[in-house]
Amino acid sequence: MSEIRLMKGNEAIGEAAILCGADAYYAYPITPQSEIVEYLTLQQPEKRTGMVVLQAESEVASINMVYGAAAGGKRSFTTSSSPGMSLMQEGLSYIAGAELPCVVVNVVRGGPGLGTIQPSQADYFQTVKGGGHGDYKLITLAPASVQEMADFVPLAFELAFKYRNPAMILTDGVIGQMMEKVQFPEQTPRLTDEEITEKYPWATFGRKGGRERNIITSLNLKSELQEQFNIKLQAKYREVEKNEVRYEKIQCDDAEYLFVAYGSSARTCQKTIELARAEGIKVGLLRPITLYPYPYKAIDDMTSQVKGILSVEMSAGQMVEDVRLAVNGKVKVEHYGRMGGMVSSPGEILEALKTKIIEG
Amino acid sequence: MAENIKLEDIIKEENKVFIKTPLLTDNELSYCPGCGHGVAHRITMEVIEEMGIMEDTIGIAPVGCSVLAYEFMNIDMQQAAHGRAPAVATGLKRVYPNKYVFTYQGDGDLAAIGTAETIHACNRGENITIIFINNGIYGMTGGQMAPTTLPGMKTSTSPYGRTQELAGHPLKMTEIVATLPGVRFVARHAVDTPARVRKAKKAIRKAFENQNDNKGVSFIEIVSNCNSGWKMTPRKSNEWMVENMFPYYPLGVLKDE
Amino acid sequence: MTEEIIIAGFGGQGVLSMGKILAYSGIMQDQEVSWMPSYGPEMRGGTANVTVIVSDERISSPLLTDYDTAIILNQQSMDKFESTVKPGGTLLYDPNGIIKHPTRTDINIYKVAAAKEAADMGNPRGFNMIVLGAYLKVKPIVKMENVSKGLKKSLPERHHHTIPMNEKAFARGLEIVEAI
Numbered sequence: 001m002s003e004i005r006l007m008k009g010n011e012a013i014g015e016a017a018i019l020c021g022a023d024a025y026y027a028y029p030i031t032p033q034s035e036i037v038e039y040l041t042l043q044q045p046e047k048r049t050g051m052v053v054l055q056a057e058s059e060v061a062s063i064n065m066v067y068g069a070a071a072g073g074k075r076s077f078t079t080s081s082s083p084g085m086s087l088m089q090e091g092l093s094y095i096a097g098a099e100l101p102c103v104v105v106n107v108v109r110g111g112p113g114l115g116t117i118q119p120s121q122a123d124y125f126q127t128v129k130g131g132g133h134g135d136y137k138l139i140t141l142a143p144a145s146v147q148e149m150a151d152f153v154p155l156a157f158e159l160a161f162k163y164r165n166p167a168m169i170l171t172d173g174v175i176g177q178m179m180e181k182v183q184f185p186e187q188t189p190r191l192t193d194e195e196i197t198e199k200y201p202w203a204t205f206g207r208k209g210g211r212e213r214n215i216i217t218s219l220n221l222k223s224e225l226q227e228q229f230n231i232k233l234q235a236k237y238r239e240v241e242k243n244e245v246r247y248e249k250i251q252c253d254d255a256e257y258l259f260v261a262y263g264s265s266a267r268t269c270q271k272t273i274e275l276a277r278a279e280g281i282k283v284g285l286l287r288p289i290t291l292y293p294y295p296y297k298a299i300d301d302m303t304s305q306v307k308g309i310l311s312v313e314m315s316a317g318q319m320v321e322d323v324r325l326a327v328n329g330k331v332k333v334e335h336y337g338r339m340g341g342m343v344s345s346p347g348e349i350l351e352a353l354k355t356k357i358i359e360g
Numbered sequence: 361m362a363e364n365i366k367l368e369d370i371i372k373e374e375n376k377v378f379i380k381t382p383l384l385t386d387n388e389l390s391y392c393p394g395c396g397h398g399v400a401h402r403i404t405m406e407v408i409e410e411m412g413i414m415e416d417t418i419g420i421a422p423v424g425c426s427v428l429a430y431e432f433m434n435i436d437m438q439q440a441a442h443g444r445a446p447a448v449a450t451g452l453k454r455v456y457p458n459k460y461v462f463t464y465q466g467d468g469d470l471a472a473i474g475t476a477e478t479i480h481a482c483n484r485g486e487n488i489t490i491i492f493i494n495n496g497i498y499g500m501t502g503g504q505m506a507p508t509t510l511p512g513m514k515t516s517t518s519p520y521g522r523t524q525e526l527a528g529h530p531l532k533m534t535e536i537v538a539t540l541p542g543v544r545f546v547a548r549h550a551v552d553t554p555a556r557v558r559k560a561k562k563a564i565r566k567a568f569e570n571q572n573d574n575k576g577v578s579f580i581e582i583v584s585n586c587n588s589g590w591k592m593t594p595r596k597s598n599e600w601m602v603e604n605m606f607p608y609y610p611l612g613v614l615k616d617e
Numbered sequence: 618m619t620e621e622i623i624i625a626g627f628g629g630q631g632v633l634s635m636g637k638i639l640a641y642s643g644i645m646q647d648q649e650v651s652w653m654p655s656y657g658p659e660m661r662g663g664t665a666n667v668t669v670i671v672s673d674e675r676i677s678s679p680l681l682t683d684y685d686t687a688i689i690l691n692q693q694s695m696d697k698f699e700s701t702v703k704p705g706g707t708l709l710y711d712p713n714g715i716i717k718h719p720t721r722t723d724i725n726i727y728k729v730a731a732a733k734e735a736a737d738m739g740n741p742r743g744f745n746m747i748v749l750g751a752y753l754k755v756k757p758i759v760k761m762e763n764v765s766k767g768l769k770k771s772l773p774e775r776h777h778h779t780i781p782m783n784e785k786a787f788a789r790g791l792e793i794v795e796a797i
Contacts, residue, residue: 064447
């Protein structure tokens with residue numbers, strides 16, 4: 001591990017990408033994630049590892065540049081924030097449909113429309129319920145610290161290549177903009193073209209050695225074949241759901257009430273737990289780390305123990321639907337969260353726990 | 361006597377007048393009989409074969425009639441979202457700077473929905489080849505108006521003929537990209553006569569060879585026909601193309617640096 | 618020990634970099650730290666603030682609504698943050714440009730004439746280091762040697778020649794802070 005550094009979450013994403021041997025980064029500036037583009041242009045990773053960094057003309061272009069590099073078996077990624085992510089939905093659907101591995105980071109801001117540049121978690125539906133067209137899923141990781149921003153970049157690439165599926169890091173303006181301690185692993189060398197030829201026989205980089213041609217496409221004009229492909233895709237998602245659920249439980253052992261929150265809201269909930277427990281309210285936190293696949297079972301398992309669950313998210317209540325699916329009516333589930341870039345305070349969340357769950 | 365002649369007696373090396381390049385698959389072309397795509401595919405693949413670059417070439421297919429180009433081009437292919445081929449090619453070429461990357465796009469793909477990707481890939485001087493098939497219509501979706509549809513031309517979405525008041529003027533993307541310093545070779549050709557096919561093939565070869573010295577985009581427009589969309593016989597559509605398309609889209613080399 | 622601080626003033630006063638130096642100083646003595654700026658289209662002259670937390674334990678929320686200490690460097694920030702100091706907490710401010718001085722009686726109030734001092738020293742950019750010195754005099758949460766290390770860490774190499782000037786300003790802050 002490297003020495004301890006103090007870095008913004010956004011910068012940590014950039015550094016982690018260089019260190020994990022990413023081959024290409026294509027992106028378009030947008031607040032509050034521009035530090036990633038700025039960090040990576042400043043760092044000149046083309047000199048450090050040979051990694052390509054290119055500012056695209058739009059998010060539409062950047063996600064399609066990622067498509068091109070990913071189709072060549074390279075580790076490529078892009079980053080954006082909500083309005084830019086809307087523009088990428090077409091590309092993400094194609095990438096999922098063509099079964100290409102890549103990493104996408106969304107540093108979420110408030111919407112809809114141009115909205116606000118302040119933090120939000122209102123892109124949950126877009127991310128995990130399919131923002132683009134067709135039956136597809138994005139493997140979604142939700143970091144709650146700068147260290148996790150750094151750790152999840154190599155993890156996202158690993159999962160993306162394991163399942164040949166796009167992986168999303170869904171974060172927000174708080175985690176992107178804040179600085180915390182962070183440590184990085186040693187440099188992982190980029191794969192050579194020979195290694196890619198060996199490891200990714202599906203990739204398109206020319207018919208090496210006269211092998212049969214490779215085709216990367218998401219088109220299937222015959223419905224019978226397209227359905228067969230959809231069935232295969234769904235089988236892959238069931239594998240992901242079986243193998244990749246990740247979550248963290250904080251102070252849950254004696255909890256009578258439960259917060260479910262991810263990303264920066266999980267941090268605020270931890271502060272709320274301090275306040276609540278000082279008043280004798282035994283509340284814990286279940287923090288989903290993967291939003292797809294979602295920890296339905298872990299939440300369901302808590303229903304035998306807790307009297308009620310407050311889902312906390314900076315939105316009008318998106319993730320709460322998945323909490324309710326998990327709980328299936330066994331205990332009371334409510335949502336609390338500010339919107340439009342307003343961040344819920346620990347005091348407000350505690351108040352909501354009391355009025356919506358404990359007294360409600 | 362006839363029953364004694366076997367096929368292998370006829371198909372002999374010395375009797376062959378045409379050999380299909382192995383870089384075209386045996387799949388039946390999905391293009392309408394009389395359409396220029398088949399010839400454009402063939403000469404592109406012949407160039408790749410003759411240059412011996414099959415092992416290092418990746419093609420990007422668009423959305424449009426040639427969406428299935430990967431079924432016919434027997435090389436590594438990627439299929440891009442509508443209009444995004446130049447961005448896809450950029451992403452690929454940047455991580456494989458020593459490979460040959462080309463896009464094969466129609467007019468709707470390149471000159472309408474993909475205008476931004478086209479202009480910016482050209483402006484960045486990506487070291488790629490763009491083959492642009494312009495037949496003035498959306499063929500695959502059933503003959504709708506394209507940005508390159510000529511004034512007065514009837515299509516299924518300009519049933520009374522294209523008017524400048526409603527739809528503006530036909531877009532000359534080739535002339536536009538020729539103004540960009542990132543583009544080093546621009547030519548407009550056609551594939552309706554053997555002489556023009558030879559010229560077009562020569563230009564395509566040059567456009568691939570140009571990738572060897574990393575000096576920017578090589579852009580080849582092929583003005584083509586769409587006999588189905590234009591609702592003409594193949595022969596008539598070629599005559600119509602010569603009379604109407606060529607004056608608006610004149611053939612020749614626009615830029616060679 | 619957990620110290621939760623808001624530093625608030627104008628953009629261009631070095632509010633964010635002061636927070637960064639403080640956070641780095643905490644790291645130098647193996648503490649947990651977080652630094653969360655108000656971010657937005659504010660440029661020089663607009664308002665800027667940063668929440669810094671230095672703690673012996675894992676930090677929960679990087680964003681807070683009340684603070685152990687508020688370091689206030691303009692009137693707008695006084696209006697906004699005086700009320701957010703926890704009872705028994707600390708408010709440190711620079712009286713330069715302050716029309717309405719703090720009135721709370723349940724907190725400890727200090728002032729440091731950092732803008733004037735920086736001008737007198739001929740080192741206007743040393744302003745934030747004077748304020749930092751004043752703060753750490755009042756609340757010595759990090760050791761002085763770690764401030765030096767934190768300063769060095771947080772400055773890019775090309776600005777290392779400014780370290781002596783910054784240290785001088787910091788030392789001056791230790792001297793001139795006054796309790797109210």
